[in-house]
Structure formats: structure tokens, C-alpha cells
Amino acid sequence: MANIHDIARVAGVSAATVSRVLNGHPYVSDEKRQAVLDAADQLHYEKNINAVHLARGKTETIGVILPFVSHPYFGIILSGIASAAEKNGYKLMIVQTNYNVMQEMDALDMLKLKQVDGLIITSRECPIELVEDYSEYGRIVLCEALSGNLLSSVFVNQYEAFKSALSFLKEKGKTNIGYTTLRMEGKSSSARKKAYEEQFGEMRRHWVFDQALTIEDGTRIAGEWAALHDRPDAMVITNDFVAVGFLLECRRIGFSVPGDVSVVGFDNHPISSALNMTTVELPLQQLGEIAFQQVISVEISHMEVPFRLIKRGSA
Amino acid sequence: MANIHDIARVAGVSAATVSRVLNGHPYVSDEKRQAVLDAADQLHYEKNINAVHLARGKTETIGVILPFVSHPYFGIILSGIASAAEKNGYKLMIVQTNYNVMQEMDALDMLKLKQVDGLIITSRECPIELVEDYSEYGRIVLCEALSGNLLSSVFVNQYEAFKSALSFLKEKGKTNIGYTTLRMEGKSSSARKKAYEEQFGEMRRHWVFDQALTIEDGTRIAGEWAALHDRPDAMVITNDFVAVGFLLECRRIGFSVPGDVSVVGFDNHPISSALNMTTVELPLQQLGEIAFQQVISVEISHMEVPFRLIKRGSA
DNA sequence: GTGAAAGCGCTAACAT
DNA sequence: ATGTTAGCGCTTTCAC
Numbered sequence: 001m002a003n004i005h006d007i008a009r010v011a012g013v014s015a016a017t018v019s020r021v022l023n024g025h026p027y028v029s030d031e032k033r034q035a036v037l038d039a040a041d042q043l044h045y046e047k048n049i050n051a052v053h054l055a056r057g058k059t060e061t062i063g064v065i066l067p068f069v070s071h072p073y074f075g076i077i078l079s080g081i082a083s084a085a086e087k088n089g090y091k092l093m094i095v096q097t098n099y100n101v102m103q104e105m106d107a108l109d110m111l112k113l114k115q116v117d118g119l120i121i122t123s124r125e126c127p128i129e130l131v132e133d134y135s136e137y138g139r140i141v142l143c144e145a146l147s148g149n150l151l152s153s154v155f156v157n158q159y160e161a162f163k164s165a166l167s168f169l170k171e172k173g174k175t176n177i178g179y180t181t182l183r184m185e186g187k188s189s190s191a192r193k194k195a196y197e198e199q200f201g202e203m204r205r206h207w208v209f210d211q212a213l214t215i216e217d218g219t220r221i222a223g224e225w226a227a228l229h230d231r232p233d234a235m236v237i238t239n240d241f242v243a244v245g246f247l248l249e250c251r252r253i254g255f256s257v258p259g260d261v262s263v264v265g266f267d268n269h270p271i272s273s274a275l276n277m278t279t280v281e282l283p284l285q286q287l288g289e290i291a292f293q294q295v296i297s298v299e300i301s302h303m304e305v306p307f308r309l310i311k312r313g314s315a
Numbered sequence: 316m317a318n319i320h321d322i323a324r325v326a327g328v329s330a331a332t333v334s335r336v337l338n339g340h341p342y343v344s345d346e347k348r349q350a351v352l353d354a355a356d357q358l359h360y361e362k363n364i365n366a367v368h369l370a371r372g373k374t375e376t377i378g379v380i381l382p383f384v385s386h387p388y389f390g391i392i393l394s395g396i397a398s399a400a401e402k403n404g405y406k407l408m409i410v411q412t413n414y415n416v417m418q419e420m421d422a423l424d425m426l427k428l429k430q431v432d433g434l435i436i437t438s439r440e441c442p443i444e445l446v447e448d449y450s451e452y453g454r455i456v457l458c459e460a461l462s463g464n465l466l467s468s469v470f471v472n473q474y475e476a477f478k479s480a481l482s483f484l485k486e487k488g489k490t491n492i493g494y495t496t497l498r499m500e501g502k503s504s505s506a507r508k509k510a511y512e513e514q515f516g517e518m519r520r521h522w523v524f525d526q527a528l529t530i531e532d533g534t535r536i537a538g539e540w541a542a543l544h545d546r547p548d549a550m551v552i553t554n555d556f557v558a559v560g561f562l563l564e565c566r567r568i569g570f571s572v573p574g575d576v577s578v579v580g581f582d583n584h585p586i587s588s589a590l591n592m593t594t595v596e597l598p599l600q601q602l603g604e605i606a607f608q609q610v611i612s613v614e615i616s617h618m619e620v621p622f623r624l625i626k627r628g629s630a
Numbered sequence: 631g632t633g634a635a636a637g638c639g640c641t642a643a644c645a646t
Numbered sequence: 647a648t649g650t651t652a653g654c655g656c657t658t659t660c661a662c
Contacts, residue, residue: 003655014633019657027631046452049428050374051655053365054638061408069397070390079385082411086418091425093376094409096397103401110406113364137361215585248589270530271586274563318639329649334641342647366639369654631662638657645650 002043010039022047053114061091062295063116065107067099067123071213072269073239073284077122077143080288088296099125111137118295141294143287144187147302152294154287154303158191161280161307162236165264166199168278168309169234174262175200178232180212180221180242192236204230212238218245225261226253234262234315240269240279247277247314262315268308276313283307317358326354337362368429376406377610378431380422382414382438386528387584388554388599392437392458395603403611414440426452433610456609458602459502462617467609469602469618473506476595476622477551480579481514483593483624484549489577490515493547495527495536495557507551519545527553533560540576541568549577549630555584555594562592562629577630583623591628598622 004022008015013032020028021036028036039045053059064081066074078094085092093116095107104126110116111134118139121131131140135150146153162179169177177200181189196203206228209221218241225231225246237243243265247257257263265272268281287305294301319337323330328347335343336351343351354360368374379396381389393409400407408431410422419441425431426449433454436446446455450465461468477494484492492515496504511518521543524536533556540546540561552558558580562572572578580587583596602620609616 001655004657005655008633015656016633016635016658017631020632023657029631032632046427046429048369048655049425049430050365050368051638052657054363054369054640055655055657057638059365068394069384070387070394072385072387072390075385075387075390079383079411082384082409086411091430092409094397094407096394096401110364112361114361115364115406215589219589244586245589252591271559274530274534274560276567316639319641320639330640331642331650332648335648338641344647347648363639366654367641369656370639370641372654634659634661636657636659638655641652641654643650643652646648 001048002040002045003048004045006043007036007039007045010043011035057114058117059091059115060089061093061116062292063093063095063107063110063119065095065097065104065119065121065124067097067125068213069094069096072241073267074122076267076269076284077288077291080285080290081120081292082288083285084289084292088292090292090296097125099123101126105130108134111140120291120295122291139295139297139300141291143291145191145304149300152297152300152302154290154294154305156282156287156307157304158188159195161266161282162192163195163199164307164309165236165280166195168311169236169262169264169315170199172234172262172315174234174315176207176230176232177234177236178207178209178225179236180209180217180238180246182211182213182238184208184210207232212242215241215245218242218247219249220245222246222249222253226250226255232261234258234264236264238266240265240267240272240277243277243279243314244271244275247275258313258315264315268310272310272312278312278315279310281308281310316363317355317360318363319360321358322351322354322360325358326350372429373432374406374430375404376408376431377607378408378410378422378425378434380410380412380419380434380436380439382412382440383528384409384411387556388582389437391582391584391599392603392606395600395605396435396607397603398600399604399607403607405607405611412440414438416441420445423449426455435606435610437606454610454612454615456606458606460506460619464615467612467615467617469605469609469620471597471602471622472619473503474510476581476597477507478510478514479622479624480551480595481510483626484551484577484579484630485514487549487577487630489549489630491522491545491547492549492551493522493524493540494551495524495532495553495561497526497528497553499523499525522547527557530556530560533557533562534564535560537561537564537568541565541570547576549573549579551579553581555580555582555587555592558592558594558629559586559590562590573628573630579630583625587625587627593627593630594625596623596625 097103141152145155265279272279412418456467460470580594587594
């Protein structure tokens with residue numbers, strides 16, 4: 001493996017000049033430049049990026065924490081991040097955490113170890129204070145509503161988005177509305193609770209279904225819903241995949257959607273359109289792109305992305 | 316930023332001993348070990364992983380090339396890779412290529428630059444010879460049928476899998492069978508053609524639908540199918556998402572599935588179960604895990620993973 | 631314009 | 647057990 005010094009020797013110049021040529025710096029004579037290029041070629045020179053990273057003190061790499069890479073919600077955010085990263089010449093390091101705090105810490109450590117210049121956390125399990133402790137090592141962006149001047153954030157207004165779904169259902173004459181959450185204790189969960197209780201008063205606990213992330217969760221929840229003596233006549237559901245599972249299972253066991261129960265999903269994933277399902281569109285791709293811009297920015301910022309209720313046939 | 320030498324000075328030992336302690340090597344006295352640990356603590360020492368990478372000549376990082384991170388097919392493979400990587404203490408660098416050769420080259424270069432120790436290519440656009448040229452820089456694993464001793468591979472037997480779907484449809488009395496492909500010129504495309512023609516003779520060009528990757532593609536193809544004067548009475552479809560788009564659109568425009576057209580998908584994604592769709596199960600998560608094992612292995616190997624026809628209501 | 635030289639921070643072979 | 651020393655390969659300041 002030839003290195004920069006080998007080239008310098010062969011080209012009859014110094015290592016510094018080789019570095020200049022290789023990095024396209026000005027102030028190198030054409031003859032020397034050509035000599036360096038020829039030598040590099042002749043020696044089959046390949047740059048060692050780790051040496052560059054060490055010498056420069058940065059890696060042009062961003063870490064991305066996500067609980068599940070194969071879930072469309074995170075997949076689409078990741079896709080947005082990836083396309084922005086590519087445009088800006090950055091590489092991406094991903095850590096799939098399964099909401100495991102140990103793995104989240106592992107990812108945070110990449111920042112401390114200078115393996116990545118910045119970190120995007122699409123969702124987390126660990127306490128925010130812990131994340132803040134890492135802000136001194138590089139820019140961190142969270143995909144959740146946040147303020148403060150330690151971390152950047154990009155998010156959908158969960159409260160308003162949820163409220164818009166509720167208002168729509170109310171207009172349609174629905175008053176017994178249930179909903180699902182990913183995790184009961186989560187932040188967006190309390191935003192939903194607040195929006196709900198403002199419109200309908202105290203929530204009935206058994207109308208809130210927890211652990212709703214996948215199609216299978218939706219299927220399961222449909223069964224739980226059907227078993228209720230006082231079934232909600234409408235459901236606002238975490239995301240389109242859960243909603244699909246719910247809707248199809250309801251129909252399978254003999255209920256009508258929206259006759260017996262209206263369904264509103266979130267994301268506007270293509271599947272919702274294929275199933276003619278009402279949903280709240282979230283610009284997830286764009287959210288990912290914004291997150292990337294924030295992570296390479298020197299400034300800390302908090303950005304809200306818009307949502308949009310898309311009325312289709314399930315509500 | 317304190318470094319190993321600062322610690323050595325404070326602890327009254329050499330840098331080498333500090334390195335030993337930090338890396339858990341044996342043969343360090345307890346007193347010195349403690350002194351080093353204390354000093355590290357006191358100086359808020361953080362290791363610089365780039366220096367480690369440079370000195371060691373490797374990075375414990377694997378690159379993953381995938382055309383689209385948000386497509387469930389690739390997402391699930393990635394998930395398998397990610398979980399295996401985590402278990403083995405490796406990090407993952409991902410490159411979303413959109414089947415763009417430039418970006419594929421970019422990813423291949425990570426290997427050359429020693430940014431990653433190995434590379435997993437889930438799908439590619441660039442010629443195999445080009446990939447082979449990079450095999451000297453580190454282990455490369457492709458997720459496609461392959462032989463030779465330059466690259467490893469893990470794959471489903473496309474020919475047999477497709478054949479099993481065809482045979483099943485034939486048993487059901489279907490003889491006018493069409494199918495979809497991701498890309499006409501692709502390798503799996505020719506495997507399908509071969510399997511098809513062995514059972515049914517010469518293919519009719521207009522019964523093969525190209526560019527089938529997403530739900531929307533399925534929707535579009537349903538329209539094309541419906542417009543045909545000699546419509547196939549069965550379709551074998553690239554993956555469950557395309558199949559979902561196809562199936563739902565067929566029903567929406569007034570056809571019956573499987574009455575007017577049988578549908579068989581691939582992957583056995585949860586969506587196929589929710590829609591009671593017949594599909595050929597592919598163990599994609601496992602495929603990802605195997606790919607990871609291969610990429611960190613010193614040996615080159617070629618592994619075939621099993622498939623399984625799952626009979627449901629769409630065929 | 632160009633080169634010398636001092637790092638960047640850590641590892642590991644060798645010596646003791 | 648511990649230290650010395652020579653890198654790993656590139657960047658960048660400073661001097662000429």
C-alpha cells in the first residue's frame with residue numbers, strides 16, 4: 001500500500017505538496033502537480049480515510065439512531081436523511097436500537113469517540129437529560145417536539161395533528177372515539193391525551209390501545225376492540241400500518257368500516273391510498289431531510305413540519 | 316481533550332500501559348491499572364476511535380449498499396444485517412443508491428479507503444466485474460445467486476421459487492399466467508423467464524410487466540392488465556407490496572381476485588397475511604443475518620436460503 | 631510555490 | 647509487568 005510519502009519520493013516532491021495536489025489546493029506548479037498525479041497512478045495509490053479523519057478531527061459522517069429500520073415510518077425518515085446526506089457528501093452510520101437503552105448509549109458514544117460528527121435521533125427510549133450530556137461532543141438532532149439550546153429538533157405538532165383527526169370525526173358525528181399509542185408514557189401520547197380530553201372530557205382507559213406499531217399490532221387491537229361491550233365508533237391510529245391491520249381485521253371478523261367504526265391513520269403511506277383510508281399526512285421524507293440540514297448546521301434550531309388531513313373512505 | 320499521553324503523565328506510567336489498561340490486556344499490576352483508571356477519569360478522557368482505526372488498520376464497520384432504504388424488502392434485509400452487526404460489535408455504514416452507479420461506486424470506494432472492513436451489496440446496477448475489482452480490498456457479499464471465489468453470496472433460488480408459484484397456479488387450473496419483474500434485464504428476470512417457458516412455452520411479452528417495486532407500481536400494472544384484450548388469469552408478482560397494489564386496484568375497478576385473476580406475491584410480508592394473500596415466503600431477515608456472517612468471515616461462501624409457498628385466499 | 635517538521639491519538643513489537 | 651520506540655498515513659503551520 002503506497003502512501004503519500006512514497007508518492008513524494010517518486011514524484012521528487014514533499015509529502016506536503018502531494019497532499020496539496022490530492023486535495024486540490026491551489027499554488028502548486030503544473031509540472032509538480034502532474035508528477036504527483038503520475039506517481040500516484042503508477043503506485044496504485046489509495047488514500048486511507050482514517051488517517052484523514054484523525055488528522056482533520058472529523059469524519060463527514062452522521063450517525064442515525066432508529067428503533068427499527070424495517071418499519072416504514074423510520075424507513076422513510078431514513079430515506080430523507082440518506083438523500084440529503086448524499087447531496088452533501090456525507091456518509092451515514094446507522095444504529096438499530098429496538099428501543100434498547102444500551103444500544104442507544106452505544107450510538108451516543110460514536111459522537112464522543114469522534115466516529116461521527118453529529119447524530120440524528122429519530123426516536124428514543126433513554127432520558128433526554130442523558131442525550132443533552134452528549135451535546136458537547138457534536139450536534140444532535142431529535143425528531144420530536146423540543147426546545148432549549150442544547151439540541152436541535154424537527155417534529156410534527158402531535159397535538160394539532162391529533163386534534164385535526166378528532167375534529168374531523170366529531171364533524172362526522174362520532175363521539176365515542178378511541179385511539180392507539182406507541183407507548184403510553186411517550187411524549188406524543190400525552191399530547192394526544194390532552195387534545196382528546198379538551199374535546200371529549202375524561203378519557204376511558206380501555207379506549208386507548210398501547211403498543212401499536214405494526215400491522216400485527218393493528219390486527220391484535222381490532223380483536224381487543226371487538227371484544228369490548230362499549231366499542232368506540234371511531235379510532236385514531238398511530239400510523240397507517242397499524243391502521244391497515246386494524247381495518248382489515250375488523251372487516252374480516254364481520255364489521256364494517258366506516259359503518260361500525262371509522263378509522264383514521266397517520267403518515268399517508270401509499271398503503272393508505274391503496275386501501276382508500278383516511279389519514280393525516282406527515283412529510284416524513286422531508287422531515288428526514290430537514291433533520292440532516294440541522295445536524296450539519298452550526299446553529300441550533302427547532303422546526304415544525306406541516307401535516308394535512310387526507311379524507312378518504314375509512315372515516 | 317486529554318489523550319493517552321496525558322493520562323500516562325498523570326498516572327506516572329507509559330502510554331503503552333495506558334493502552335493496555337484501556338484495552339483490558341493482562342499483565343498490568345493492579346496499582347498501575349487503578350492509577351490509569353483514576354487519571355482517565357480525572358481528565359475526562361475520551362478515546363479517539365479514528366486513531367484506533369488508523370493504528371489497527373481496520374474499523375469494525377461494514378458498509379451496506381441498498382437501492383432504497385424505505386422499501387420493506389431492503390428494510391427487512393437491513394434489519395437482519397443490523398441485528399447481526401450489533402451482536403458482533405460491528406457498526407454499519409449505509410449507502411442508499413437509487414440504483415445509481417455513481418453512488419454504488421462511492422460505496423465501493425469506502426472499502427478501498429479503508430472506511431469499512433467489508434461490504435454487503437443487497438442489489439446493484441453496476442457490472443459484476445467492477446465489483447470483483449474491489450474484492451482485493453475486503454470481503455464483499457452480494458445478495459444474489461453467484462459463484463466464483465472472489466465474492467461471497469447469499470440468495471434465494473429465484474428459478475425454483477418462481478417455479479413453485481407457477482406450478483401451484485397450474486394445479487389450480489390457471490394457464491394464462493403473467494408476471495412482473497423489477498427490471499427486465501436483471502438476473503432474476505431471466506431465471507423467471509426460464510422457469511416460465513419450461514412450463515408454458517414461449518412467453519407473451521405483454522404479459523410481463525416491468526418496473527414493479529412499489530404499491531403504486533402494482534396499482535399501475537393493474538390498470539395495464541385490465542386494459543388487455545387477452546388478460547392473464549393469474550399473476551405472479553415481484554413482491555407483496557406490488558401484489559397489494561395490484562390486488563386492491565383490481566378489486567377497486569370491479570374485478571374479482573382470485574375469481575378473475577389469481578395473485579401470488581413474494582416475501583410473506585405481514586401485509587400479505589392481513590390481506591389473505593398467497594405468497595412465497597422468503598426469509599429476508601435471516602438472509603441479512605447470513606450476509607453479515609459472511610462478510611466478517613475469512614472464507615468465501617455461497618449460501619442458498621429456503622423459500623416456502625404460503626397458500627392463502629388470493630390464488 | 632515548496633518543503634520540513636510537528637503533530638493527530640493510539641497500537642504493538644521489542645526490550646528489559 | 648512495564649517502558650521505549652517506531653510507526654499508522656495524512657494535514658497543516660511555518661519558514662524560505
